[in-house]
Amino acid sequence: MANFEERALLISNADVQKYVTVEDVIEIVEKTWTWFGNDQIIMPPKITTDMSSAGVDGWFNSMPNYIKPLDIAGIKVVGGYNGNKKKGMPYIKANVLLTDPHSGMLKALVAGDWISDMRTGAQPAIMCKRLAYKTDTVTIIGAGLQGYTSLLCMTKLLDIKKVYVCDLSEQARLNFIAKFDGTGIEFVSCIDNQSACEDSDIIITVTTADADLVKASWVKEGALVITMGSFKEVEFDVVRQADVIAVDHVAQALHRGNLKPLAELGEIDEHSFDIEIGLLLAGKQTYTPDPKKRVYAQIVGMGCPDVAVAETARLRAEKAKDNVKVFDVQG
Numbered sequence: 001m002a003n004f005e006e007r008a009l010l011i012s013n014a015d016v017q018k019y020v021t022v023e024d025v026i027e028i029v030e031k032t033w034t035w036f037g038n039d040q041i042i043m044p045p046k047i048t049t050d051m052s053s054a055g056v057d058g059w060f061n062s063m064p065n066y067i068k069p070l071d072i073a074g075i076k077v078v079g080g081y082n083g084n085k086k087k088g089m090p091y092i093k094a095n096v097l098l099t100d101p102h103s104g105m106l107k108a109l110v111a112g113d114w115i116s117d118m119r120t121g122a123q124p125a126i127m128c129k130r131l132a133y134k135t136d137t138v139t140i141i142g143a144g145l146q147g148y149t150s151l152l153c154m155t156k157l158l159d160i161k162k163v164y165v166c167d168l169s170e171q172a173r174l175n176f177i178a179k180f181d182g183t184g185i186e187f188v189s190c191i192d193n194q195s196a197c198e199d200s201d202i203i204i205t206v207t208t209a210d211a212d213l214v215k216a217s218w219v220k221e222g223a224l225v226i227t228m229g230s231f232k233e234v235e236f237d238v239v240r241q242a243d244v245i246a247v248d249h250v251a252q253a254l255h256r257g258n259l260k261p262l263a264e265l266g267e268i269d270e271h272s273f274d275i276e277i278g279l280l281l282a283g284k285q286t287y288t289p290d291p292k293k294r295v296y297a298q299i300v301g302m303g304c305p306d307v308a309v310a311e312t313a314r315l316r317a318e319k320a321k322d323n324v325k326v327f328d329v330q331g
């Protein structure tokens, strides 16, 4: 037996939601991005384990980080699994492990699904708040889980009047719209991305596609386009013709998502970006939304907001001393 005590919490998705609200997540993501902009977070770029060449239809990212203001170390492990839909499970599955940064002792294993989905949704909400000139009309392309959390969080920060919901699946569009029943927002179920985009102040792509879902000629002056999917989602010209390019993380932006192929062509590099959101929030960059400027933003996601939300849940669970499970790591 070890002569020291090491106890860790096991925190389920239901437990996380007992201690953390959607509003909390939005606030924590904004704070964590600001800390990142202030160099208070150590976070190597995430690495992907793509299992497809071994016959497993999935991939997962390992996203380690240390957050100085919370003095917590952790890693988010999150993947996309194509077979999950058939099993009635979400495409994305996530877990967060928290450790004491000074000893390596395990502090908690936290189910990361709700945290990951909600922090993913908080990201475009915060980006839109800082970068969008107008927020009246929004197009969401991809009516899946991340599309839902994105719009949910956007409704908490922005005044949205009309939303075009575009998806290949009619059922996905109808399910999505039903979740916003009673919000007073006008919804249009749409199969034509062009007419939706042409009328929109904000266009969000958050699909599993690898395709040109938005053409540059459909993006009006003053509009903000945000890509969030793991692959290419808009025509190269949407990026080429943008007046302002924003990202959540410069190094990761070049290796992932919509910008990866442009970086591989040598058309963009680390100097191509006008805004890194953490630097903007930390006051190290400035931006005033402009009715003439087209803004393009890519959000690929960082692990630090997940660790920060998980740590908030752990601290609140410890304080509440109710029925969260504890296990003796050495016992």
Ligand SMILES: NC(=O)c1ccc[n+]([C@@H]2O[C@H](COP(=O)([O-])OP(=O)(O)OC[C@H]3O[C@@H](n4cnc5c(N)ncnc54)[C@H](O)[C@@H]3O)[C@@H](O)[C@H]2O)c1
Pocket: 080, 090, 091, 092, 120, 123, 141, 142, 143, 144, 145, 146, 147, 166, 167, 168, 169, 172, 206, 207, 208, 209, 211, 213, 228, 229, 230, 231, 299, 300, 301, 302
């Ligand atoms: N940027 C981030 O921080 C972040 C975080 C988590 C997940 N993601 C990514 O977001 C994307 C969506 O994830 P999800 O969990 O919502 O998946 P999901 O399976 O729940 O939803 C994806 C939706 O996209 C739709 N779709 C696929 N191809 C399309 C096309 N060509 N046109 C229109 N709609 C199309 C599907 O019908 C589906 O409804 C994935 O690429 C995922 O890896 C990004």
